[in-house]
Amino acid sequence: MTAQSTDFRALERKNRADTARLVAVFIVLFTALGLGFDFVLGNVRLLDSGGFGGFPFLTIAALIIATIQSIASYYGGASLVLLSTHAQALTPDTPKHQMVLDVVREMALAARMPVPTAYIIADPSPNAFATGRDPAHSVVCVTQGLVDDMDREEMQGVLGHEMAHVRDYDIRTMTMIAVLVGGVALLSDFFFRYSLYGGFGAARRRGGDRDSGEAGIIIAIAVFILAALAPIFAQLLAMAVSREREYLADAASVEFTRNPRALLRALEHIAQVETPLANASRGIAHLFIVNPLQGAGDDEEGFFNNLLSTHPPLSRRIARLRALAGEAAPAPQTPVAGA
């Protein structure tokens, strides 16, 4: 598997670079929003001489907050995601839970990675995700629905997919996106609310003479548009990176299990279930193995669906796996999948 191992090193490098880029864009965007606020509130205004007056304390505050949030989301992102999904540490209290813990270990060995900590969400919708900042601090999380619905072979397929996200450092990028995009959404919400309740009036009142008042309004509108677009762009970014990752992780799952049927059967199984996950929000949807927001059942293809969904259509993933299963016979050393 020489080709495979170089591939995943390349993926890891790309993910590290993507994360750094994401943080840079985030900090710039956040600071720009702070600057916009300063203009709208009149903290900073254009002077007749052409310079700026006032002190941009919101800009500086935004810069500091964005930096702190970036650091916090790097170290605490996984905990936040687990908290928001109401996940609990998985304990071997039932035979089925013991089996899941064992399969996590099996897949970690197959991927030659440290064993991730396992969590569970008490939700009947079958789904799973992985998070953490690197393989040594990784977490895989399954839903009770997944535990109930999957047999051992299917569970190997699903957890193999999650192990691929761990190995390729997808978990770092995706968790940072979840936490930081959440932050942008929060700020732009606040901005909208503030603007509606007289933000522009304040700008006009304090805006000095007529010229700078007009400039202030133009900047305010620009910032307004930026604030409206920021979460959309951020979301688009999250989606674009996520869909390709799902295909790659599906392929890597087959690499680990040497058994295309494992994940294939699991996805076919999940495709029949239509209940969305209760505690999944838009900000973390891209972390899951199948889109937790819509029932896996609605699966139309089309330009807008393609552009706006965090996951490739389940039917297309199943088709790809079927092609793999058809061409490549399972390796002779396929482990026992009984019990």
Add this chain to the structure above:
Amino acid sequence: MAGLIVLAAIAGYLILAYNSLVSLRNQVDNAWRQIEVQLKRRHDLIPNLVEAVKGYMQFERDTLTQVVEARNRTVSAPNQASRMAAENEITAGMGRLLAVMENYPQLKADENVVKLQEELTTTENQIAFTRQAYNDVVLALNTKVETFPTNIIANNFGFKAADYFKAAPGDEALPKVDLSLGAPAPKA
């Protein structure tokens, strides 16, 4: 000047190639240790298995005995090859036992047996997956050791191609066994 740059580039390449060989050799060693851990765990589980199913599976006695004897042989094996042959025999026997256990409702009703069965199943899987991972890194190392230009460095610094962990070569004739089930297996 140009010559100096070429020399530096060659030296840089040599260092990188050498280090990647060292890294792969360490990965092979580490992967092998992982297998040893799993094999040890299986050895420790076999007495529990014998104890748990003693009363139940009369007709699987042959397989059980074969597993226990193969286990004993791994301890006294004169070399790595015969030791691994014995381990492969255990793998084959375990696969059969786990499959047969499914047919015993009395066994499935025993909570401890169900627990043991999960432990044995995951141990077998972990052996299979560590072996797979080991063979993957051996393939990566051997490719480097054998292909140009890394083979030059490998030859000069004594990097050797590693052996694959082969699965049981077909179904070999099972050894004759006597039924001394109760005999406690020696500690590994």
